[in-house]
Amino acid sequence: MFHPRRTLRALLPALAAGLALTALPAQGAHAASTLTNGGFEADGTGAATPAGWSEYGATAASYVESGGRGGGHRLSHWASSAYKVETYQYLSGLANGSYKLTAWVRSGGGQNAAYLALKNCGGAEQRTDLPVSAAGWIRIVVPVRVTNNQCTVSVTSDANAGNWINVDDLTLTQGTSGTTVKGADISSLAKSEAKGGAYRTGSGTKGDALAILKSSGMNYARLKVWVNPADGYNDKAHVLAMAQRVKAQGMKLLVDFHYSDTWADPGAQSKPAPWAGHSYTQLKTDVYRHTYDVLSALKAQGTTADMVQVGNEINGGMLWSEGSTDNWPQLAGLLNSGYDAVKAVDPATSVALHLAKGGDLAGTRWWFDNAVANGVRFDAIGLSYYGYWHGTLYDFQTTLDDAATRYGKPVFVAETAYPFRLDSEDAHENIIDLAGELVPGYPATPAGQTQWMKDVASIVEAVPNGRGLGVFYWEATWTAVPGNGWDPADPSSGNGWENQALFGYDDRALPAMSWFGHR
Numbered sequence: 001m002f003h004p005r006r007t008l009r010a011l012l013p014a015l016a017a018g019l020a021l022t023a024l025p026a027q028g029a030h031a032a033s034t035l036t037n038g039g040f041e042a043d044g045t046g047a048a049t050p051a052g053w054s055e056y057g058a059t060a061a062s063y064v065e066s067g068g069r070g071g072g073h074r075l076s077h078w079a080s081s082a083y084k085v086e087t088y089q090y091l092s093g094l095a096n097g098s099y100k101l102t103a104w105v106r107s108g109g110g111q112n113a114a115y116l117a118l119k120n121c122g123g124a125e126q127r128t129d130l131p132v133s134a135a136g137w138i139r140i141v142v143p144v145r146v147t148n149n150q151c152t153v154s155v156t157s158d159a160n161a162g163n164w165i166n167v168d169d170l171t172l173t174q175g176t177s178g179t180t181v182k183g184a185d186i187s188s189l190a191k192s193e194a195k196g197g198a199y200r201t202g203s204g205t206k207g208d209a210l211a212i213l214k215s216s217g218m219n220y221a222r223l224k225v226w227v228n229p230a231d232g233y234n235d236k237a238h239v240l241a242m243a244q245r246v247k248a249q250g251m252k253l254l255v256d257f258h259y260s261d262t263w264a265d266p267g268a269q270s271k272p273a274p275w276a277g278h279s280y281t282q283l284k285t286d287v288y289r290h291t292y293d294v295l296s297a298l299k300a301q302g303t304t305a306d307m308v309q310v311g312n313e314i315n316g317g318m319l320w321s322e323g324s325t326d327n328w329p330q331l332a333g334l335l336n337s338g339y340d341a342v343k344a345v346d347p348a349t350s351v352a353l354h355l356a357k358g359g360d361l362a363g364t365r366w367w368f369d370n371a372v373a374n375g376v377r378f379d380a381i382g383l384s385y386y387g388y389w390h391g392t393l394y395d396f397q398t399t400l401d402d403a404a405t406r407y408g409k410p411v412f413v414a415e416t417a418y419p420f421r422l423d424s425e426d427a428h429e430n431i432i433d434l435a436g437e438l439v440p441g442y443p444a445t446p447a448g449q450t451q452w453m454k455d456v457a458s459i460v461e462a463v464p465n466g467r468g469l470g471v472f473y474w475e476a477t478w479t480a481v482p483g484n485g486w487d488p489a490d491p492s493s494g495n496g497w498e499n500q501a502l503f504g505y506d507d508r509a510l511p512a513m514s515w516f517g518h519r
Contacts, residue, residue, distance in 0.1 A: 033093040035153060038170035040064050041071045050075060050087070058083035061157070069104045069137045069168040077114075077157040078164040088154040091172070094146050096122075098176045101142040101153060102462070105130045106166040109441030114165050116140065117154040122147030126519075130165055131455035132441030136394030137168070141462045143177045143519060178519040179461050181412055181470025183220030183254065184213060184502070188478040190242055191233040197481040202509045209477050212509050213502070214249045217516030221246040222254040222414075222472045224312065225294055227272035228261045230489035236294050243303040252306040254472070255298070256354075256414075257291060257338065259311060259318055262488055266315040266356050269323070280322045280330050284337040287319075291341035295349070305349050309414065310338035313356040313384055315367065325370070332374035339377045351377070354414045356384035359391020361399045368407055380469065381407065382414030385456065387439040388432055397459045404467035412469035413460060417500040418452040419444040420512065425480035425505045428494020444499070446511045453515035461519060471515075476502040 036052030037043075043051050047064040055062045061079035068074040077085055099118070107114055109132035119125035126144045144151065155167050189197075189209055199209035210221070223242055226234045239255065246253050258264035261272045271278070275286045291310070298305055317324040317331045325331060339351050353371065357364045368381070381403050385396050404411045422433050422444045435444070442448045453473065460468040478484070478497050485493030504510050 032091060035089060035091065035170060035172045038172075039068065039071050039168060040073045040075050041068070043073075045073060053087050053089050055085065055087050057085040059085060061085045061159075062087045067166070071168075074166045074168040075155065076164060076166050077155070077159065079159070079161065081161045082159065084158045086154055086156045088152055090120075090150070090152050092150045094149050094151060095174070096146050096149060097174055098143065098145050099151065099172055100175050100177050101144070101170065101172050102139065103141075103170040104137040104139050104168050106133050106137055107131065107441075108134055108164045110160055110163045111165075112158040112160070114157045114159065114163075116142050116167070117156060118142050118144035119152050119154060121145070121151035128458050129451065129454055131393050131458065132439075133393050134440075135392045136398075137166075138393055138397055138459065139462045140458050141177045177461055177466070179457065179468055179470035181220045181472065182217055182457075182516045182518065183222055183252075183470065183472040184218055184476035185222040185224070185256070185415065185472055185474045186210070186213075186242070186477050187222070187224045187234055187256075188475055188484060190238050191231070191484045192477060192479060192481045195481045195483040197477075197479055197484065198507045199477065199479075199503055200506070200508045202511070204506075204508055209503070210245055210249050210251075213476065213513065213516070214251065216509065216513035217518075218251065218513075219516075220252045220254060220306075220470070220472065222256055224256040224258055226258055226261050226488075227290060228274060230261065231491075233488065236297065239294065240297055240301060240303070243298055243305075244301065247303045253298075253303065254307040254309065254352075255294065255305045256309040256312055257294075259287060259290070264311070264318065265313045269314070269316065269318045269320045271319050275319075280333070283319055283322055284333055287334050287337040288341045291338050292345060295342060295345040299345055304346055305342075307350045307352055307380070308338075308342045309352050309354045309382060310335055310342070310378075312354055314353070315355050315357060315363070325367070328370050328374045332371065332376045335371070335376050335378075350379040352380040352382045352412070352414070353378045354382040354384070356415075357390070357399065358383040358385025358413065358416075359395030359399055361395070361402055364399050364403055365406065368403065372407065379409065381409050381411045383411065384415040384474075385413050386416060387418070387442070387452065388437050393455065393459060396456075397462070400460065400463055400468070404463050404465070410467045410469045411460075411463060413456060413471040415472060415474040416453075416456055417474045417497075418442065418449045418512075419499045420446045420449040420504065420510055421499050423499070425498050426482075426494045428485065428496050430499050431496040432500065446504075449500075449510065450512040450514060453512050454518060457515055457518040473502060475500070479503050479507065480505070
């Protein structure tokens with residue numbers, strides 16, 4: 001049951017429930033160099049205070065009950081009225097160095113705050129929010145560097161009536177975590193600027209969009225490349241020009257080859273017009289030459305690609321029909337032709353394969369099992385994950401973890417996004433514009449968008465064995481600018497995505513940019 005109910009102990013009065021949490025004392029009820037009772041199995045159901053742990057605030061809202069992830073019990077926070085409570089454990093005698101708290105969590109959402117923290121460790125407190133997940137347990141991590149031989153493990157809820165969390169199987173181990181990719185796709189930026197698009201800091205100062213993103217912590221830019229687009233944008237020349245700006249900001253560069261003149265995605269993988277009618281053998285040459293041409297030009301100007309996608313959202317293959325998943329040997333040949341071209345330009349450039357299957361465990365396995373069986377070469381796995389299309393956060397973590405383990409490759413989110421409002425700024429209907437389309441627990445507000453990105457990043461950070469590379473936000477700069485719409489062949493087409501950009505309708509940077517600062 002996902003909504004715990006207290007039956008064994010009366011809740012504290014509302015006054016206690018409203019107490020603000022303060023700094024912990026130097027000592028708690030437990031002081032040791034290892035975490036005690038991290039699985040909450042020492043006491044059984046209804047324990048007033050879990051063995052080894054202490055509580056502060058509305059202590060009746062913190063309790064042990066049946067239904068653990070790994071064993072028979074779990075820690076829960078819940079009350080019938082608003083409450084603030086902290087369940088914590090003080091550890092002393094720690095060897096200084098890097099540590100990582102790992103825990104499995106669930107949350108019904110709605111709290112003012114619900115998080116795990118490591119604090120009093122000699123530096124700044126480190127927190128990881130609990131993702132909203134009633135469907136299944138999600139693993140999150142909190143890293144910290146201990147410099148004073150002690151640390152406090154904290155589970156905190158600042159909640160409204162009826163809000164709940166479950167926490168189980170906590171471990172504190174030496175080691176590090178963190179992600180290296182804090183990126184965004186900015187493929188629309190050049191055209192937006194050419195059509196009069198403006199970008200501002202959160203305080204309203206007009207500036208360069210890339211500089212604003214960089215100042216928030218973005219360190220990787222993703223640029224798509226089309227072969228012969230109708231509007232002339234996202235071609236080789238524009239990618240070269242934008243790459244110079246990306247590298248000038250000190251960012252890394254991911255080049256996303258669509259092998260098309262327009263959008264390539266699960267529903268469309270159209271050949272570029274110059275390649276129409278080409279045989280499979282000629283298409284392999286086309287892929288190689290196009291890939292090599294763009295990447296060698298980037299290298300020649302001193303902006304070598306750090307990562308390359310051979311294809312975009314290639315669930316059903318690419319360059320249909322020759323490269324369809326109905327003919328895996330031919331698809332493998334096309335993908336390997338792209339791989340070979342990348343490595344011929346620079347062997348250090350990582351090659352990723354990208355599917356739009358972020359929450360589809362069976363589909364991801366089927367695709368990559370076939371790729372491996374057919375000898376496809378790749379260095380990393382990229383998955384699109386949009387929560388309103390691709391399953392729950394639990395599904396996402398399950399798929400991501402499995403891909404990293406099954407294929408022994410690093411994984412990353414090649415695309416994700418979330419709306420900060422539902423109405424449109426232009427006349428074009430937004431892709432997501434109804435409350436019923438949203439992910440439960442994540443409203444279409446600046447705060448909801450921010451929480452979504454932090455929670456997705458937390459799940460990638462928790463991928464086992466350090467194989468979670470990071471996240472790319474999709475089309476951070478695609479605001480509503482006349483002439484910069486969906487259809488490259490139609491200047492009057494509108495934008496259905498401006499409510500999911502990282503700049504608001506007033507052109508100001510949104511709070512969600514703070515996720516770039518995620519560990």
